[in-house]
Amino acid sequence: MGATGSKLEKALGDQFPEGERYFGLENFGNTCYCNSVLQALYFCVPFREQLLEYYVNNKSLADTEENLLTCLADLFSQISSQKKKTGVIAPRRFVQRLKKQNEIFRSYMHQDAHEFLNYLLNELVDILEKESHAAKGDAENSSSPSEKVANGPKAIHENGAKKEPLVTWVHKNFQGILTNETRCLRCETVTARDETFFDLSLDIEQNSSITSCLKNFSSTETLNAEDKFFCDKCCRYSIASVDCGMIAEIDRIPHMRDPCGMLMWGEMEPTTVLFWGSELFVFLQEAQKRMKIKKPPQILVIHLKRFKYIEQLSRYKKLSYRVVFPLELKLSNTVEDTDSEYSLFAVVVHVGSGPNHGHYVSLVKSHNHWLFFDDENVEIIDESAVQTFFGSAQEYSSNTDHGYILFYERLGAVSSEGVIF
Structure with missing residues (x-):
C-alpha cells in the first residue's frame, strides 16, 4: 500500500494538487460496488464540500444517533484531513451501518452500484428532512405562547399557499425535473406532468452514444390501440x-x-x-407523449441500462454494447432554449461478463488528472484511456470493462447561494 502511494506521488510530482488526498478504500468482501460510488461522490466537489460543512456544523456527531449521513460525513472528513497525500482507508463504520440498515447489502453476493447510489442519496435526503423538521419542532416548542399563535398558521400556509417541500443540499446538487408531455391528437391539448429525478436511466443500443441515447429518451411515442389516452378536455x-x-x-x-x-x-x-x-x-383518444428535461441538475448522473431481462432465458444478461460517452456533453433535449453544458468527472465501471458477478472500479477526474480507483489501489491514467471503457463493438469480446454510471458536472452553473460549480 505504501508502495502504491509513493508511486502515485512520484507520478504526479510537482503537479500533485495542494490540499487534495487520493486514498483507496479497503474491500470487506464484495464491497467494490460501494467503494466505486463513494470515490465518485468524494470527487463531486460541491457535494463533498457541503458534506464536510455539515460535519463541521455538527461536531457532536459522536453524541448523536448514528446513521448513513453521519458515517459518510465522518469518512469524508477522515480522507480530507489525512496528513499523508495517499494511502488506504477502511470505510468500516459506513459499511457496517449500511448492512445494518438495509438487508439487501448484508450478503456477500454481487451487488448493483446503481441501486446502492439511489438508496444512498434518498436516505441522505430522508435524514436531512427529519433533522430539519426536528429542528423546527424544537424551535416552536421553545417559543412563547404568543409567538406560537402568531407563527402557527404560517407553519402550514404562507399567504394562503401551501409551502414548498424542503430542498436539501443533496437536492441542489443532484435533483433535476422531468416533464411528461402528452398531446391529444383530437383536440391538440397538451397535458404536462412534472417529476423529479436524481439520475437518468437510459436504454442503450449497440454502437451508439450518450447523445443518441438521450434523444431516444426524449423521443415522441404514439399512444394508440390499448394505450389510448384519456383527455380531460375532449374525452x-x-x-x-x-x-x-x-x-x-x-x-x-x-x-x-x-x-x-x-x-x-x-x-x-x-x-x-x-x-x-x-x-x-x-x-379514449390517440395521443403523443414525450419526456423532456425541464430543469437540468447541477450534477447529471446517467445510468446506462446494461443489464436486461431476457424472457427466453428467464434471466438477466449484461449488454456489453459500445456506448460512447464524451468528456464534454451538451444537453439539448430540454425545455430551456439554451443548451446546458456538462463536463465528465467520474465513471463507475462494471467489470465482468454477467450481471450476477464481476467487479466495480471508478475513473475520476481531479485537477485535470484522471485517476483509476480499484478498491485499495489508486493509479494515474491518461485521458485517452477513458475511451477503453465505452464497451465492445462486437457481441463477444475479451473486453468486459464497461462504463455503467456517468457523473457530469454542469459548467458555469450558479447555485441558489450564488456559488459557481
Missing part, C-alpha cells in the same frame, strides 16, 4: 341503458370528480363499469 362518456339498449353520449364536466366516485379508470385502457343500472363506456 366523452357513453351510457347504454340496460333496459332499452339505447346509447347516449355525455360530455365530461370540467374539474369535476368522477360522478359519485364510482368510475374506475384503468392504466390508459377503456373500462366498462355499472352506473345507476347502466353500462358506462369511456372513449
